[in-house]
Amino acid sequence: MNLIIEFEPTERAESIALKPYLEVDYDVSLGNDPFDMTVNALVEDKREELKGSEVILINYIGNEENNFLGLILGHHIRLHSELRQVPIAFIGTEPLLTIWKSTPELSHLLLVKGIGYFSSEAEALEAKSRLMNETKLLNTTNTTYKESFLDKIIIPIPEEQQGRHGVANQWGAYRMAQVAGIEEKIKYKYPKTLYFKHLLAQAKSPKPITPNLPTVKKILFIDDNYQKGWKDCLEGLFGEGKIDAFESWEKAKEAKANEKIENDEYDLVFLDFYLGEGDIIGKGKEALGSIKVLNSVLPVIMFTASNKAWNMHDLHQAGADGYYVKEHPETAKDPDFSVKNFENFQETINSCIKKGKLLSKFWKQKKLIEKSTLLVNKPNQINRERILERLTMFIGLLKKANEQTKFDTNTFFYSDWELAFLTLWSILNEIQEIFYEKTPLNYPNTYFQFRNSPQNRPSLRDKKQWKFINGNKGFINYDLTFRFDSSNYTSGYAGKYQAKQKSVLKYDKFTSPYYFIESNFKETFVNFEITLHNQIAFLLLNSASTNSLLIHLKELNEFRNHLYLTHGEDTDNADFFKLYREQRMLDSDPALSDEKWQEKIKQLFEIIYFLCIGNECAW
Incomplete structure (x- = not known):
């Protein structure tokens, strides 16, 4: 059977008309061209008839108004995997050169094997055997199909695209x-x-x-x-x-x-x-x-x-x-x-x-800290602003830590994880400034009893008494003992004295939870004025915190003291930079993996959150 496709419907049984398909409204909202949709609908609707035809006669080339619909149809048929072997014969009276000039890209179809352009149906049928033999090759290999057809045709990019x-x-x-x-x-x-x-x-x-x-x-x-x-x-x-x-x-x-x-x-x-x-x-x-x-x-x-x-x-x-x-x-x-x-x-x-x-968790908690009444109600507004600024810096460094390359870590001896941790640690210092009132010690009366000329009582400015702001709870105090010469004068302008620091805080690094409150002031053997972890521990012990925060504080302080940006280790070693580089090799040192850093940072943030909010962090 030879199937013929014409523009207008006819009485011929083997005829298929294009015009009825052209009159259908197709959805073109997604970039589908209406003429493409027309011929695609025809091909899918008449696929079995087209597949069973010995030769497909297309008695319509088309014109500029319909984008040369007949040629578009021929392309769709040949691109169909089930129809590529069926010969196609175009029939028309226009000279081939005229068609070529009107649509030079689509006209390439008329030059490929298995397709021809004829002036009549009779001429097309005479060439049927030749066209059928040429199309048989298209089924042999995909390479033949590509070389004989796909590489020969030119399909313009649709205007919409x-x-x-x-x-x-x-x-x-x-x-x-x-x-x-x-x-x-x-x-x-x-x-x-x-x-x-x-x-x-x-x-x-x-x-x-x-x-x-x-x-x-x-x-x-x-x-x-x-x-x-x-x-x-x-x-x-x-x-x-x-x-x-x-x-x-x-x-x-x-x-x-x-x-x-x-x-x-x-x-x-x-x-x-x-x-x-x-x-x-x-x-x-x-x-x-x-x-x-x-x-x-x-x-x-x-x-x-x-x-x-x-x-x-x-x-x-x-x-x-x-x-x-x-x-x-x-x-x-x-x-x-x-x-x-x-x-x-x-x-x-x-x-x-x-x-x-990761960042979202800390960002949400930061917004809660911004609203904290514990910070808002404290007199030192500057320290509050520094806390919020450093929290923002910390999150930025945390972001950089997730983006940092191994090359930078291993070559330039730094880690954004470490910088993020230390920025977070620095917030503890701002917190203690908010909660403690520090008063310089005054010389005792015994000092003035033996001076030749009375004067205002000077202060021992390197020694301070610490207590909670707006409260009587003391943290650090001193016992002062002056030494006098044979003339009952102290030596030197500031006097020669012995100052014994005392506190109700006890730090025992061998017994968990490591920090305890004594019943009265006792001499300290570590200077609590310069040990930040002890200052923070006293705040935690005077709140409703859990022992886990104290345990983490002790562990985090030791962790911090081992960081190279803090103090460094083995700095007297001749191979210091070799050791430093090895510590930065994350793959070979699981202790410095991303997960380890995140765990330490999370624990430190929980302490800061508790001190700023008054309750434990709910992630």
């Missing part, structure tokens, strides 16, 4: 779904355009890999092309209902996404660099700035079709935590690129989620 941005949106989503093995899972129907079908035919399918992504509560996705496969693809990866998608930052704010950002309801943001038709400045960068103002620690991964290095640099400077370059069709022939691109995307997501969850 002109430019790298438009093309990469649909192709990138499709390729990601392919690599992740979720093509069948997601609901999105990819475009039936001739251009897209040609891409699929040329592309080498990547070997699917099993996605390895973290569990999330919610992701914000802002992309003017989110409906072109991206939302469905991301929900296929993270789970249905996990993606809040909007075409612009303005639309997201209308849906109260900004409030959700402030309330920490998102684990991650995917944000497109170019938002909307005609955006040449990158509105996504502006949205990035707004998001970071609302929640500085919420990770944002920028989506972009641009591979310009300066764009990546600008986004990084603006606060982006990572970026993903949407795959462009120019990489369609390289399946390994698609796999590597997806693996890099996964790594970026996993590192951002890990970093975001």
Whole structure:
């Protein structure tokens, strides 16, 4: 049987009319061209008849008004995996040169094997055997199909998709779904355009890999092309209902996404660099700035079709935590690129989620400390501001610690984890300044009884009595004993004296919880005025804290004293820097792993939180 396709319906039994399909309203909101949809509907509707035909006669070339619909139909038929071996004969009266001049790109179809252009049906049927023999070769190997057809035709980029941005949106989503093995899972129907079908035919399918992504509560996705496969693809990866998608930052704010950002309801943001038709400045960068103002620690991964290095640099400077370059069709022939691109995307997501969850915990507790009445009601406002500033610095260093490279750690002998820990430790000093009143000691009366000229009683400014502000609870006191010469004068202007420091605090590093309150003042054998951990311990002992905080305080103090940025160890050793470098080698020293740092930092933060809030930290 020879099937003939004509524009207008006829009485011929073997005839198929194009016009009825052209009159149907197709959904073109996702970039589908109406003429592509017309011929695609015909091919799918009449697939069995077309497959059973010895030769398909297309009695219509088309014109500029309908984008040469007959030629578009011929391309769709030959690109169909079940129809590629059926010969196609175009019939028309226009000279071939005229057609070529009118549509030089689509006209290449008339020059490939198994397809011909004839002036009548009779002439086409005479050539049927030749056309059938030529098309048999197309089934031999994919290489023959590629060389004889795919490499010969030229498919123009649809107008809607002109430019790298438009093309990469649909192709990138499709390729990601392919690599992740979720093509069948997601609901999105990819475009039936001739251009897209040609891409699929040329592309080498990547070997699917099993996605390895973290569990999330919610992701914000802002992309003017989110409906072109991206939302469905991301929900296929993270789970249905996990993606809040909007075409612009303005639309997201209308849906109260900004409030959700402030309330920490998102684990991650995917944000497109170019938002909307005609955006040449990158509105996504502006949205990035707004998001970071609302929640500085919420990770944002920028989506972009641009591979310009300066764009990546600008986004990084603006606060982006990572970026993903949407795959462009120019990489369609390289399946390994698609796999590597997806693996890099996964790594970026996993590192951002890990970093975001860590920072978010401390950020939420910091906001509670800002509202603490314990700090607000204290007289020293400067120390309160320093605490809040250093908490912000600490979180910034914590962020850098998650981003720090092994090269920097091992080459330049520093660790952002260590800097974060020490910044947090410095807050303890601000806290003791807030809670303690320190009064310089005055000389006792016995000193003045033997001086020749009376004067105001001077102070021993290097010795101070410590007690709680607005309270009588004493922490440090001194017993002073003066030594006199044979003339009952003390030697030297300040006098020669013996000062015995006393405190009700007892520190026993061998007995847990290591810090205790005595019934009365006793002589100390460590100077409590310069040992911060003892000062903090006394505050904890006079509150409703648990022993675990005291135990952690003692362990953290010892940990701090072993850090090289504090004192260093073995500094007299000739191989000091060798030892230093070895300590920085995280892989070879589990004691300095990220997990170890996080544990110590968490314990220290809990002490600070308790002292600022008055109750234990609930993570």
